[in-house]
Amino acid sequence: MGTLIKNGTIVNAAETIQADILVEGEQIVLIGKNLPKDKHTVIDAKGKYVMPGGIDVHTHLDLPFGGTSSSDDFETGHRAAAFGGTTMHIDFVSQPKGGMLHDGLAIWRKKAEKAQIDYSFHMMVTDLRDEVMNEIPTMVDEGITTLKVFLAYKGVFQVDDNTLYRTLLQAADHGMMVMVHAETGDVVDLLIHKYLKEGKTDPYYHALSRPPELEGEATGRAVALAGLANCPLYVVHMTCEQAVTQLRLGRAKGLPVMGETCVQYFFTTIDDLKRPNFEGAKFVCSPPIRTKHDQEILWGAIKDRTLQVVSTDHCPFWFEGGKNGRIAGKELGKGDFSKIPNGLPVIEDRLKMMWTFGVGGNRIDMNRFVEVNSTNPAKIFGMYPRKGTISVGADADIVIWDPKKKETLSAATQHMNTDYNLFEGTKIKGAPSAVFVRGKQVVDDDKWLGHVGYGKFIKRSPYSPVL
Numbered sequence: 001m002g003t004l005i006k007n008g009t010i011v012n013a014a015e016t017i018q019a020d021i022l023v024e025g026e027q028i029v030l031i032g033k034n035l036p037k038d039k040h041t042v043i044d045a046k047g048k049y050v051m052p053g054g055i056d057v058h059t060h061l062d063l064p065f066g067g068t069s070s071s072d073d074f075e076t077g078h079r080a081a082a083f084g085g086t087t088m089h090i091d092f093v094s095q096p097k098g099g100m101l102h103d104g105l106a107i108w109r110k111k112a113e114k115a116q117i118d119y120s121f122h123m124m125v126t127d128l129r130d131e132v133m134n135e136i137p138t139m140v141d142e143g144i145t146t147l148k149v150f151l152a153y154k155g156v157f158q159v160d161d162n163t164l165y166r167t168l169l170q171a172a173d174h175g176m177m178v179m180v181h182a183e184t185g186d187v188v189d190l191l192i193h194k195y196l197k198e199g200k201t202d203p204y205y206h207a208l209s210r211p212p213e214l215e216g217e218a219t220g221r222a223v224a225l226a227g228l229a230n231c232p233l234y235v236v237h238m239t240c241e242q243a244v245t246q247l248r249l250g251r252a253k254g255l256p257v258m259g260e261t262c263v264q265y266f267f268t269t270i271d272d273l274k275r276p277n278f279e280g281a282k283f284v285c286s287p288p289i290r291t292k293h294d295q296e297i298l299w300g301a302i303k304d305r306t307l308q309v310v311s312t313d314h315c316p317f318w319f320e321g322g323k324n325g326r327i328a329g330k331e332l333g334k335g336d337f338s339k340i341p342n343g344l345p346v347i348e349d350r351l352k353m354m355w356t357f358g359v360g361g362n363r364i365d366m367n368r369f370v371e372v373n374s375t376n377p378a379k380i381f382g383m384y385p386r387k388g389t390i391s392v393g394a395d396a397d398i399v400i401w402d403p404k405k406k407e408t409l410s411a412a413t414q415h416m417n418t419d420y421n422l423f424e425g426t427k428i429k430g431a432p433s434a435v436f437v438r439g440k441q442v443v444d445d446d447k448w449l450g451h452v453g454y455g456k457f458i459k460r461s462p463y464s465p466v467l
Contacts, residue, residue, distance in 0.1 A: 001024075001038065001039045001040050001041070002022050002024035002025075002040050002041070002439075003022075003023040003040060003041045003042075003043065003396075003436075003439065003441075004020060004021070004023075004035060004037060004038075004040040004041065004042045004043070005020060005021040005022075005023070005043045005045050005050055005398070006037075006042060006043070006044055006045065006046075007044055007045055007046035008020075008021075008045025008046070008048050008049065008050040008400065009045075009048070009049050009050065010031070010049075010050045010051075010390050011049045011050065011051045011366045011367065011369075011370055011390075012052070012367070012370060012375070012389055012390055012391070013367055013368075013370045013371035013374075013375035013376075013388075013389070014367065015367070016366065016367065018033070019032060019033055020032060020033065020034065020035040021050060021390065021398070022035055022040065023396040023398070023436070023439045024439075025439055026395060026396060026438035026439045026440075027393060027395060027396055027438075027439065028391065028392055028393065028394050028395075028396050028398075029392060029393075030392065031390070031391070031392055043400070043434065045400050047402075047403075047404070048401060048402050048403070048433060049366065049400075049401040049403065050390060050398060050399070050401070051085075051370055051374070051390065051399045051401055052370060052374045052375065052378075052387070052388050052389050052390050052397060052398070052399070053086065053087025053088060053374065053387075053397035053398060053399050053435065053436070053437065054081075054084070054086035054087060054088075054351050054374050054399065055086070055087070055088045055089065055090075055373070055374050055377035055378055055381075055383075055387060056081065056086050056088075056089040056090070056311055056312050056314065056347060056350065056377075057089070057090045057260070057309060057311050057377045057380075057381055058090070058092075058236055058237065058260065058262070058311035058312060058313045058314075059077070059090065059091050059092070059311075059312060059314045059347060060092055060313070060314065060315035060343065061073055061074050061077040061091050061111070061314075062074065062077075062111050063092070063094070063315060063343075064094070065315070065341055065343070066332065066339065066340075066341040066342070067328060067332055067339075067341075068317065068321065068327050068328040068329065068332065068341055069327055070315045070316055070317060070341075070343060071317055071318055071326075071327065071329070071345075071418050072316050072345070072347070072416060072417045072418070073111065073114060074111055074112050074113075074114040074115050074116075074119070074455070075114040075116065075452055076415070076416070077314070077347060077416075077417070078114075078115060078117045078119075078450070078455060079116060079448060079450065080347050080348040080414065080416040080417070081117055081347045081348065082116065082117050082435050082437070082443050082448075082450060083348055083415045083432070083435075083443055083448075084347060084348035084349060084350060084351055084352060084432070085352075085399045085401065085431075085432040085435060086117070086347060086350065086351065087117050087118065087397040087398075087399070087435065087436070087437045088117060088118040088119060088120075088383075088387060088397060088437075088458065089117070089119055089120075089314075090120045090121065090122055090146075090381060091108065091112075091119060091120075091121055091122070092121070092122050092123075092124050092148060093105055093107075093108040093122065093124060093144075094107075094124050094126070095123065095125055095126050095127060095132070097126065097127055098127065099127075100131070100132060100135055101123055101125070101132060101136070101138075101139060102135065102138075104123070104124075105121065105123070105142065105144075108121055112455070112457065113452075113453065114452050114453070115452075115453065115454070115456070115457075116437075116442065116450040116451065116452055116453075116454055116455050117437050117442070117450070117454075117455045118387075118395075118397070118437060118438065118455055118456050118458050119455055119456075119457060119458065120143065120144070120381070120383075120457060120458045120459075120460055121144050121457075122144070122146040122147070122148050122179060123139055123144055123146070123148065124147075124148045124149075124150075124157070125147050125148065125149055125159070125163075125167060126149075126150070126156075126157050126159065128159065128163045128166065128167060133166065133170055136167075136171070136176070137170075137173075137174045139176070140174055140175065140176065140462050142459070143457070143458070143459025144460065145175065145176050145177065145381070145382050145460045145461065145462045145464065146176060146177050146178075146179055146234070146381065146460075147167055147171055147176060147177075147178050147179065148178070148179040148180070148181070148236070149163065149164055149167055149178065149179075149181070150180075150181040150185070151164070151180060151181060151182055151183060151184065151185055151218045151221075151222065152181055152182075152183035152184070152185035152188055152210075152218070153181075153185060154185045154186060154188070154189040155189075157181075158185040161221070161225065164178075164180070164222065164225060165225050165228070165229060168225055168226055168228075168229035168231040168233070169229050169231065171231050172229050172230055172231035172232075174462065175462030175463035176231075176232075176462060177231070177232040177233070177234055177380075177464065178231055178232070178233055178234070179233075179234045179236050180218075180233060180234075180235055180236065181236055181237070181286075182215055182218035182219040182221075182235050182236075182238075182243065182287075183210055183214050183215050183218050183286065183287055184214040184217050184218045185218075188209060188210050188214060191208070191209040191210070191211075192209045192338050194209075195208065195209055195337075196336065196337075196338065201335050201336050201337055202274075202278075202337060203273045203274075203278070203280035203281045203283070203284050203333070203337050204270070204273040204274050204280060204337075205337050206273065206284050206286075206288055206337040206338070206340065207270050207273050207289070207290075209337075209338075210286060210287055212239070212240035212241065212242045212243070212290060213242055215238075215240055215242060215287050216240065216241075216242025216243050216245065216246055217242075219238070219242075219243040219246040220246035220249075220250075222235065223235075223246055223247060223249070223250035223255060223257050224250075226250075226255060226256065226257055227250065227253070227255035227256070227257070230256065231256065232256045232257075232258070232464075232466050233255075233256065233257045233258070234257075234258045234259065234260070234380065235247060235257070235258070235259040235260070236259075236260055236311075236313070237260065237261065237262050237265075237285075237287060237311070237313045238259045238260065238261045238265075238298075238301075238307065239261065239265045239287045239288070239289070239290050239294060239298075240290045241293065241294055241297040243259075244259070244297055244298070244301045244307070247259045247301075247306060247307075248301070248306045256466045258307075258308045258309075258466060258467060259301075259306070259308065259309075260307060260308065260310065260311050261298050261301070261302070261307055261309075261310060261311075262310065262311050262312055262313045262346065263310055263311075263312060263349070263350045263354060264285070264289060264312075264313075264344055264346055264422060265290065265294070265295065265298055266295055266298060266353070266354075266357070267295075267353060267357070267423065267426075268283055268289045268422065269289055269290065269291055269292055269295070270288065270289055270290060270291060272289060273288070273289070278330075278331075278334060281319065281330040281331075281333060281334075281340050282319055282330065282344075282420050283344070283422070284330070284333070284337070284340045284341075284342055284343075285313065285315075285342050285343055285344050286342045299363050302363075302364060302368070302372060303363070303364065303368075305467075307372075308372065308467050309372055309373075309376050309377055309380065310354060310372045310373055311350075311377075312344075312346035312347050312350050313343070313344070313346070314343075314344070314345065314346050314347035315342070315343025315344065316343060316344065316345035316346075316416055316417065316418040317329040317330055317418065318330065318418055319331075319418070319419050320419055326419075329341065329418075344422055345414075345416045345418045345420070345421065345422060346422060347416065348414055348415055348416050349409055349414075349421070349423055350373070351373060351399075351432075352407070352409070352428045352430065352431050353423065353426070353428065354369060354372075354373060355369060355401070355403075355428070355430040355431075356428040356429055356430055359430070360429060360430065374387075374389075375388040375389060376388075376467055379464065379465055379467060380464055380465070380467060381460055381464060382460035382461035382462065382464040383458060383460055383461075386458075387458070395438050395439075396436055396438055396439040397436065397438065398434075398435070398436040399432050399434070399435050399436075400432065400433050400434040400435075401430065401431070401432055402430070402431060402432070402433040403429070403430045404429070404430075405429070405430060405431040405433060406427065406428070406429050406431075407427075407428050407431055408425060408426070408427050408428075409421050409423045409424065409425070409426045409427075409428060410424055410425065411424060433445055437450070437454070437455070438456070440454065442454075
């Protein structure tokens with residue numbers, strides 16, 4: 001017998017319907033009106049919405065960075081994701097310096113043995129020697145169809161235009177997509193040294209050293225090279241008008257380019273970096289958070305489909321690390337903003353914030369909410385229709401969403417493994433009441449029903465559409 005979800009309203013990207021859903025094993029097997037209860041386990045979703053689970057395509061779990069590591073691993077990060085309605089994510093695998101892509105993949109597969117929700121991987125290319133270039137096509141056989149390159153973090157991750165263009169050409173030949181972190185790293189490096197030399201060391205200067213003009217320049221350069229190589233390009237964590245303008249121009253020319261933003265860029269501003277007592281370090285990420293004006297630009301870009309996805313770039317660090325058994329955290333950057341670990345805790349709050357202020361604020365409707373948080377991620381990254389939709393034959397990744405459920409976001413009640421919440425004290429209305437991953441219920445209101453090892457690696461298909 002299966003699980004029968006009755007009396008709910010199904011919300012997909014393209015339609016909203018009143019229907020019941022029958023789940024057997026890991027899949028949705030039947031959708032219809034007034035399905036018989038038989039001997040199924042029945043869940044009453046009256047007054048609630050039934051949606052495909054959220055897919056977060058930009059996360060960094062257990063990532064070594066800046067002399068420490070992100071504080072959520074594949075156990076705690078997955079639990080937090082599920083409590084927020086996310087049933088799958090794609091994490092970034094780091095190529096070891098001097099090593100091969102498969103070396104990094106082996107490390108991340110080991111990390112993922114703790115998985116509790118489904119996951120996949122992107123491959124970060126930082127050292128593109130000839131043997132690594134030749135290795136790229138083998139990633140498709142592994143079910144990894146996306147490569148990421150950085151145009152920033154000089155001396156650590158940054159690649160030059162030669163490397164970017166050769167990566168685009170190789171990816172295009174094998175149906176892969178290139179993701180790019182777009183900031184002009186050489187100039188960022190100059191500005192960092194300028195401010196530090198002037199004794200300007202507070203978190204606020206992190207943002208001033210990475211101005212929007214540099215994000216716009218790098219975005220335009222990447223878009224142009226992607227068009228020249230005829231390779232699908234996905235610009236990650238876009239933050240500002242300058243970058244969105246460059247993407248919009250490329251799309252207007254018919255170039256195969258797409259973009260995402262992250263939930264934090266809608267709700268925080270550069271003024272948060274000015275908070276006293278080093279509190280601004282809690283908001284340090286790259287590219288940095290911007291202005292109220294840029295927030296409006298991002299909402300407009302989601303509405304007019306210039307941007308296709310809302311992700312998180314979830315990469316949490318302790319604010320007060322190095323004590324009580326904690327690894328080092330944001331305190332590493334006291335007296336030198338360039339040493340503050342870049343990253344924020346967001347994975348649990350993405351859908352709640354986007355529903356409360358996106359749908360609830362009449363910025364987007366329910367269908368667009370599902371589209372940017374689940375369906376588009378599944379399509380762009382080669383998992384649709386297995387993921388990202390409530391339909392017969394799809395994996396039963398299901399969120400029963402209670403639009404009346406109220407919560408106050410707080411570090412005291414979150415499941416993310418860090419000592420602060422980016423949206424502390426924010427009141428939200430709309431949250432999951434039940435979450436299923438491939439038919440298994442993992443969240444029942446505030447109860448955790450999942451277990452380590454249940455999460456499955458999802459192999460992704462090449463030649464995914466450019467939306």
